[in-house]
Amino acid sequence: MSNQILLSHGSGGLLSHELVRDIFIRHFDNPTLSAEGDSALLPALPAGRLALTTDSYVVQPLEFPGGDIGKLAVCGTVNDLAVAGAAPHYLTAGFILEEGLSLDLLERVVISMAATARAANVQIVTGDTKVVERGAADGLFINTAGLGVVPPGLALSPAQLEPGDVLLVNGTLGDHGMAVMMQREELAFTSTLKSDCAPLNGLIAALLAAAPGAVHCLRDATRGGLVTVLNEWAESGVGITIQETAIPVRDAVRAISELLGLDPLYAANEGKFVAAVAPEAAERALRALRAQPLGREAAIIGRITAKHAGRVVLETPYGAQRILQMLTGAPLPRIC
Amino acid sequence: MSNQILLSHGSGGLLSHELVRDIFIRHFDNPTLSAEGDSALLPALPAGRLALTTDSYVVQPLEFPGGDIGKLAVCGTVNDLAVAGAAPHYLTAGFILEEGLSLDLLERVVISMAATARAANVQIVTGDTKVVERGAADGLFINTAGLGVVPPGLALSPAQLEPGDVLLVNGTLGDHGMAVMMQREELAFTSTLKSDCAPLNGLIAALLAAAPGAVHCLRDATRGGLVTVLNEWAESGVGITIQETAIPVRDAVRAISELLGLDPLYAANEGKFVAAVAPEAAERALRALRAQPLGREAAIIGRITAKHAGRVVLETPYGAQRILQMLTGAPLPRIC
Numbered sequence: 001m002s003n004q005i006l007l008s009h010g011s012g013g014l015l016s017h018e019l020v021r022d023i024f025i026r027h028f029d030n031p032t033l034s035a036e037g038d039s040a041l042l043p044a045l046p047a048g049r050l051a052l053t054t055d056s057y058v059v060q061p062l063e064f065p066g067g068d069i070g071k072l073a074v075c076g077t078v079n080d081l082a083v084a085g086a087a088p089h090y091l092t093a094g095f096i097l098e099e100g101l102s103l104d105l106l107e108r109v110v111i112s113m114a115a116t117a118r119a120a121n122v123q124i125v126t127g128d129t130k131v132v133e134r135g136a137a138d139g140l141f142i143n144t145a146g147l148g149v150v151p152p153g154l155a156l157s158p159a160q161l162e163p164g165d166v167l168l169v170n171g172t173l174g175d176h177g178m179a180v181m182m183q184r185e186e187l188a189f190t191s192t193l194k195s196d197c198a199p200l201n202g203l204i205a206a207l208l209a210a211a212p213g214a215v216h217c218l219r220d221a222t223r224g225g226l227v228t229v230l231n232e233w234a235e236s237g238v239g240i241t242i243q244e245t246a247i248p249v250r251d252a253v254r255a256i257s258e259l260l261g262l263d264p265l266y267a268a269n270e271g272k273f274v275a276a277v278a279p280e281a282a283e284r285a286l287r288a289l290r291a292q293p294l295g296r297e298a299a300i301i302g303r304i305t306a307k308h309a310g311r312v313v314l315e316t317p318y319g320a321q322r323i324l325q326m327l328t329g330a331p332l333p334r335i336c
Numbered sequence: 337m338s339n340q341i342l343l344s345h346g347s348g349g350l351l352s353h354e355l356v357r358d359i360f361i362r363h364f365d366n367p368t369l370s371a372e373g374d375s376a377l378l379p380a381l382p383a384g385r386l387a388l389t390t391d392s393y394v395v396q397p398l399e400f401p402g403g404d405i406g407k408l409a410v411c412g413t414v415n416d417l418a419v420a421g422a423a424p425h426y427l428t429a430g431f432i433l434e435e436g437l438s439l440d441l442l443e444r445v446v447i448s449m450a451a452t453a454r455a456a457n458v459q460i461v462t463g464d465t466k467v468v469e470r471g472a473a474d475g476l477f478i479n480t481a482g483l484g485v486v487p488p489g490l491a492l493s494p495a496q497l498e499p500g501d502v503l504l505v506n507g508t509l510g511d512h513g514m515a516v517m518m519q520r521e522e523l524a525f526t527s528t529l530k531s532d533c534a535p536l537n538g539l540i541a542a543l544l545a546a547a548p549g550a551v552h553c554l555r556d557a558t559r560g561g562l563v564t565v566l567n568e569w570a571e572s573g574v575g576i577t578i579q580e581t582a583i584p585v586r587d588a589v590r591a592i593s594e595l596l597g598l599d600p601l602y603a604a605n606e607g608k609f610v611a612a613v614a615p616e617a618a619e620r621a622l623r624a625l626r627a628q629p630l631g632r633e634a635a636i637i638g639r640i641t642a643k644h645a646g647r648v649v650l651e652t653p654y655g656a657q658r659i660l661q662m663l664t665g666a667p668l669p670r671i672c
Binding site for chain 2 (some may be wrong): 007010011012013015016017035037038039040041043044045049050051052053055056057058060074080082083084086090092094095125126128130131132133135136138140141143146147148150152157161162173184219220222223224228268306313326327328332333336
């Protein structure tokens with residue numbers, strides 16, 4: 001096999017079949033995928049409501065401190081299911097490859113996807129590969145879709161938010177966005193910073209088990225960061241207040257944010273969620289999160305309020321209040 | 337809203353929300369999508385085995401005679417489910433947009449997807465949009481994943497193929513591939529030729545109802561065309577013989593194929609499948625196909641044999657035999 005992606009790898013012919021067999025089936029390695037039908041026929045799922053989600057990934061660079069586009073593609077879709085209360089089971093993977101892409105790089109990304117899928121206890125059961133000519137894409141784009149099951153009786157949504165609910169995050173904010181920007185801008189001064197990219201389904205299962213019935217809504221704080229999630233929640237008709245000093249942000253993230261003129265509260269995370277929990281269960285929820293590796297730096301950051309409905313308000317240490325609006329411009333393109 | 341896609345449309349902020357609301361939710365128009373969760377929570381499905389599939393679409397040009405990338409994305413995924421014997425129910429849609437893409441074009445594509453989804457009786461229940469900077473993609477790529485249900489007792493796969501099975505196609509071959517090539521090469525001489533792009537789930541349901549238990553295997557003949565499907569089937573250990581004169585090919589497709597040095601039997605179709613049917617049911621199956629608009633030109637083209645296992649053999653009108661091998665080079669890039 002050539003060490004670069006050729007247009008023939010996307011033809012549906014012999015090279016396509018070799019690529020599927022030698023890279024995808026070999027590393028993803030499960031009987032459903034290996035059946036190689038046009039559709040995966042799934043083993044029976046547990047009882048509950050099905051949840052379906054999809055995301056495309058166009059992050060640049062393809063590899064960055066703490067992860068790569070493949071790990072991101074698995075985590076992102078697993079996490080979208082998990083914050084809906086669904087146990088993720090099966091993933092699809094669609095690859096758009098640019099002619100000339102290194103096969104070694106592709107294999108590293110696929111190995112990373114396979115390892116992340118194993119860590120998240122999901123299987124990649126069906127896929128697709130397209131190749132476009134040089135200059136028609138930027139190396140590699142990945143789409144994943146995911147299927148999961150919400151157990152009977154569980155309903156998480158902004159409609160469940162109630163004044164008094166306590167807001168928690170499972171750790172520091174902005175790490176993914178700033179790690180990618182650091183790599184992209186070739187800023188070398190904070191070598192310790194890496195993406196928080198991680199599958200959160202195990203942590204969320206622990207949280208739901210520790211505070212049954214008390215978790216009202218969850219959302220992963222990806223593109224647009226914490227503030228975007230909270231504004232989406234506020235649109236359901238509640239008010240939200242958060243305390244600036246309570247929000248965990250790493251010093252390295254603060255430093256890069258200031259250097260680049262960005263706000264870590266709007267920066268992407270790929271291993272962080274926000275939870276709204278009934279007040280009487282908040283301490284229990286916090287302990288449950290902190291007991292897990294991916295929740296060690298969890299914190300209570302604010303509350304749902306009956307005041308200032310529709311608005312997200314930041315309280316500063318000096319007693320001032322600032323409205324945090326939805327991101328309107330200055331996007332960070334291709335952060336995920 | 338600007339009449340072009342901006343990087344801010346992919347930021348997760350205000351413009352992203354407007355795009356989702358004014359284009360995607362408006363046209364796809366169903367309550368599951370409108371709930372706007374990170375995952376779609378699906379209404380209960382009928383009993384049966386779940387089937388899951390995905391495909392990415394990178395066709396160029398984005399609009400061509402008989403279809404566009406959006407229609408293709410819905411048909412392709414619906415058809416992958418249908419040939420697995422699954423009734424398609426729900427689709428996801430992931431869009432990768434190039435900065436500067438015309439919003440009018442995007443809306444036309446989305447309207448086309450919505451119309452095709454209605455025709456196929458499926459719902460697009462969740463989606464995602466990413467924007468990359470000018471030059472990092474080629475206008476618009478779409479990924480769709482699809483979820484369907486195989487009714488209890490139905491099992492279609494190459495393992496069901498038996499010597500004696502009759503091979504049928506539901507109409508002329510090569511129309512999609514040659515229509516796209518015609519458009520791309522700006523060949524104007526065959527204005528009647530268009531892509532066969534169509535959702536086949538209704539036609540396949542009619543076939544399965546007309547010949548219950550007698551349909552052994554189905555496959556849509558997309559990238560790589562008829563010969564690729566038959567070679568994949570032959571790999572399961574059977575031999576295959578087809579008659580050159582029995583294979584329906586339009587004169588316009590033949591003409592363009594000769595002009596471009598291509599073989600219509602390797603050309604992509606987006607509304608054609610191959611069926612292997614028990615011999616006693618073959619005539620009934622053919623009548624059932626011909627009774628439907630998408631099967632009017634259906635034909636019996638060959639048989640599964642116990643001879644020349646692993647090989648696909650073409651019998652010419654002059655009595656010669658030719659082995660049809662898997663496509664090895666000369667791909668037609670970005671045909672779907």
